[in-house]
Amino acid sequence: MHVLESLLAYDSLSQQDVSRVFGIDPNVLVGLLDDLEALGCAECRCNPHDRRRHVFHVSPPVSRWLRRAPDC
Secondary structure, eight states, X not given: OHHHHHHHHHOSEXXXXXXXXXXXXXXHHHHHHHHHHHTTSEEEEEEXXXXXXXXXXXXXXXXXXXXXXXXO
16 A cells, blocks of 8 residues: 555656665565556556656556545
């Protein structure tokens, strides 16, 4: 949930950026991001400013759900 909330809050974060936000190795993060993608919770897209890099976004249905979810 925290990863999704961070992706939503910061919008268009690279794998490197996400790893910095959470303070974990980017190689460790790959598995988590792959799982979120497989579940349809996040999407990996080409960075429009640098095609060698990818950015992660929360999928639109999950984004709507997170925006409506009450704070815990």
